[in-house]
Amino acid sequence: MSAYNFFLVFQREFSTRVRKRSFIIMTIIGPFLFAAMILSPLLLATYEEEELKNIAVIDSSHLFINKIPETKNLKFTYIQTDKVQEKLKTFNQEGFWGVLFISHNVTYAPNSVTLYSQSQPGTSVKYHIEESLKKEMERQLMYTNKLYDLEKTIQAIKSHVNIRIVQIEEGGKMKETNDTLAMIVGYASGFLIYFFIFLFGSQVMRGVIEEKTNRIVEVIVSSVKPFELMMGKIAGIAAIALIQFTAWLLLTVSFITIGQKALFPEISLSETNKVVAQDIMQKQQPTQTVINIQSQAIDDKTAKMKEFYTAMNNINFGVIFGCFIFFFLGGYLLYAAIFAAIGSAVDNEADTQQFMLPVTIPLILAIYVMINTMNNPDSNLSFWFSLIPLTSPIVMMVRIPFGVPYWQAGLSMGLLVVTFIAFTWLAARIYRTGILMYGKKVTYRELYKWIKYK
Amino acid sequence: MQNIIHVRNVSKSFSNHQALSNASIEIKEGIVFGLLGPNGAGKTTLIRILNQIIAPDSGEIMFKEQPLSAEDIRHFGYLPEERGLYKKMKVGEQALYLARLKGLSKQEANKRLKYWFEKLKIGSWWDKRIEELSKGMAQKVQFVTTIIHEPSLLIFDEPFSGFDPINANMLKNEIKELKEKGTTIILSSHNMSSVEELCDDIALINRSKVILQGNVEEIRHSYRKNIFELSFTGNHEEVVTLAQQHYHILKSIQNHHIHTITLQAKGSVAENDLLKIVVPHVQVLSFKEVLPGMEEIFIENVKKSQE
Structure with a gap:
């Protein structure tokens, strides 16, 4: 391979892309899009309908009059009537959203409460009523059973347990970790790799198709080897990806810092400093660790934060960043070679469908395993998928923040490198034949033949 | 006269068809050589083998009496039948890129491109994108990028197909001029009148085999x-x-x-x-x-x- 030719191709791929308006725009708005992608499911899940629902309650048992607490959008009006059937016909005209009928045998018969309405009530409405009735019933049953102070007793004995997780590393060094934090870091990096492989892998594919449809490719390969052209393109786009990633990281960090200061000024450095100071004091006086229920309850929130902070300090972001770059590049190079081969085999993007399936399946699978891995980073499933090169960049990246034995990480990296070289070799053989083929619907059998050509 | 290219018993087959079988062709230095044959005869395959884009299954290619090597590609200029340019790239930038791929330094490429752009009166296009140019304009740019490194062997695959009459004529004149400067030119063509006008020697390929080759005048005389x-x-x-x-x-x-x-x-x-x-x-x-x-x-x- 001529290094100079490779460099020229690399330079062209890089410089034409880095100047594109779409690249500059994506670099700036990327973090916002990410934030929107992560936050929008949360917002949608917590979204509540603002409409006020006035519910008429016909309580034949007389146990729940004025007992169901009202909420922002739920009002309850208690009605005394025996003519339930008539009420059901007229409630709408009277301005009620629905009718809640509580039968007289509610305390011992199941299914004795019915909510009538014209539109489907959300689960939250049903849940609210169910819980309120249940609580009230329990309270009344306590009185019936003469357990007058039970509620107070329960309040008094309520305890708080927060487990600190300390990993003992080889050599006996102790390290405080936090599952939630590891999960966040793992999820974010796994997802980013998935996203980047698709985003930039398909850029490689589109670049190859572009050269083919523009009919420039034959001119180019009369000057450079197809392998140089393919690798130059893949590397040029990798450089673009790294730059974009770095820009996103820097922008996100600054957004978070600014956002935190603006939205939650109370979580400031001084607060965390206080927590750390407390922590140090506790460590200095281990004999005085007296379990005091009251103080522990007060400090529940601060304890969590303290734990988070210590875990933050204990997570080796250098190692994670290094691993991220490695697995990102490894995964990208592996898939980019496949994407390049696909691009070379087709005449336009619409024809890529049939070849995209084998690329998409392992990536989607990796995402499913990733979710499992977040809860169970050392399971057999996670172990194997973090070794198999097609899924390892994503799955291993989720495991790393939880701590992975060196040999597993090393093996996974080694396998990734070997597979990437093998795939690149195969892809290059398909590529050099494919780029010169026009107007032919290509099958998998054809691709196999191309690999065997001299 | 020395042979610039000697194709020796070259065969090439693709999965289900023989593209070239045992083809042997000699091309003398400094002439215009016509590669003739119907569609699918194997002309483009031979041309791609000459350009080292694909490798022959058997046989060998000699360039100036030496086996063809990867470095020799610097002395070749190739205008394929399927030719195009990067649509979104600027004309000058693209020409520079292609010239540098042929081994010219940036300064040298710049200097020569400026000369050719002036000669063909396309200097004002330097900062335009290819997609803004007409097909005929793009053809001029392609021609310049093919010859910019002053190759000793030029290969044109169906150069007259797709060229408008004015550009075809320009191409003919440039081919003649290049020949006078000592460049060897191989062209494949269906256009027999231009073959008669330009070519000294020809080879006729049909169904993967070379069925006739020699000097155009001699061939015509032998068929008198x-x-x-x-x-x-x-x-x-x-x-x-x-x-x-x-x-x-x-x-x-x-x-x-x-x-x-x-x-x-x-x-x-x-x-x-x-x-x-x-x-x-x-x-x-x-x-x-x-x-x-x-x-x-x-x-x-x-x-x-x-x-």
Whole structure:
């Protein structure tokens, strides 16, 4: 391979892309899009309908009059009537959203409460009523059973347990970790790799198709080897990806810092400093660790934060960043070679469908395993998928923040490198034949033949 | 004259068809060489093998008496049949890129491009994107990028297809000029009149085999059919009667008082004999032998090889 030719191709791929308006725009708005992608499911899940629902309650048992607490959008009006059937016909005209009928045998018969309405009530409405009735019933049953102070007793004995997780590393060094934090870091990096492989892998594919449809490719390969052209393109786009990633990281960090200061000024450095100071004091006086229920309850929130902070300090972001770059590049190079081969085999993007399936399946699978891995980073499933090169960049990246034995990480990296070289070799053989083929619907059998050509 | 290219027994097959079988071609330095043949005969495969885009299954290519090596590609200029440019790139930037891929330094490439852009009057396009240019304009840019590194061997695959008449003519003139400077040019073409006009030697490929090769004039002479064309003024009837003893009259045309007849000798006759017969009777304006055109030879050979 001529290094100079490779460099020229690399330079062209890089410089034409880095100047594109779409690249500059994506670099700036990327973090916002990410934030929107992560936050929008949360917002949608917590979204509540603002409409006020006035519910008429016909309580034949007389146990729940004025007992169901009202909420922002739920009002309850208690009605005394025996003519339930008539009420059901007229409630709408009277301005009620629905009718809640509580039968007289509610305390011992199941299914004795019915909510009538014209539109489907959300689960939250049903849940609210169910819980309120249940609580009230329990309270009344306590009185019936003469357990007058039970509620107070329960309040008094309520305890708080927060487990600190300390990993003992080889050599006996102790390290405080936090599952939630590891999960966040793992999820974010796994997802980013998935996203980047698709985003930039398909850029490689589109670049190859572009050269083919523009009919420039034959001119180019009369000057450079197809392998140089393919690798130059893949590397040029990798450089673009790294730059974009770095820009996103820097922008996100600054957004978070600014956002935190603006939205939650109370979580400031001084607060965390206080927590750390407390922590140090506790460590200095281990004999005085007296379990005091009251103080522990007060400090529940601060304890969590303290734990988070210590875990933050204990997570080796250098190692994670290094691993991220490695697995990102490894995964990208592996898939980019496949994407390049696909691009070379087709005449336009619409024809890529049939070849995209084998690329998409392992990536989607990796995402499913990733979710499992977040809860169970050392399971057999996670172990194997973090070794198999097609899924390892994503799955291993989720495991790393939880701590992975060196040999597993090393093996996974080694396998990734070997597979990437093998795939690149195969892809290059398909590529050099494919780029010169026009107007032919290509099958998998054809691709196999191309690999065997001299 | 030294051979610049010697194709020795080259074969190449793709999954289900033989593209070249045992093809051998010699191309002398400094000539224009025509690669002829119907579609799918194997011309483009041979051209791609010459450009080292694909490798032959067997056989070898000699460049200046040495086996062709990867570095030799610097001395080749190639304009493929499927030719194009990056649509979104600027003309100058793109030309510079292609020139540098051929091994020119940035400064040298810049200097030469400026010269050629001036010569072809396309200097004002430097900062335009290819997609803003017409097809004919893009062809000029392609031509410049093909020859910018002053290759000793130029290969044009179907150069006249897709070129408008003005650009085709420009291309012809540039080919002639390059030949005068000593560049060897290989062109594949369907356009037989341009082959006759430009090519010194040709090779005819059909169904993966080289079925005819040699010097264009020699080939045409070897296919001579003793056909002559005679123009004269005077008694037309008399000439016809006299000539019919030894010749078939193929065609007879009268334009004002000038008669032109095409005749074919019945046996082998010396050209002068006809003149001896007719000169005493009419005023001879011109007399020449009609050699078969390449088109005719092409069709005849292709048909013969398919039988």
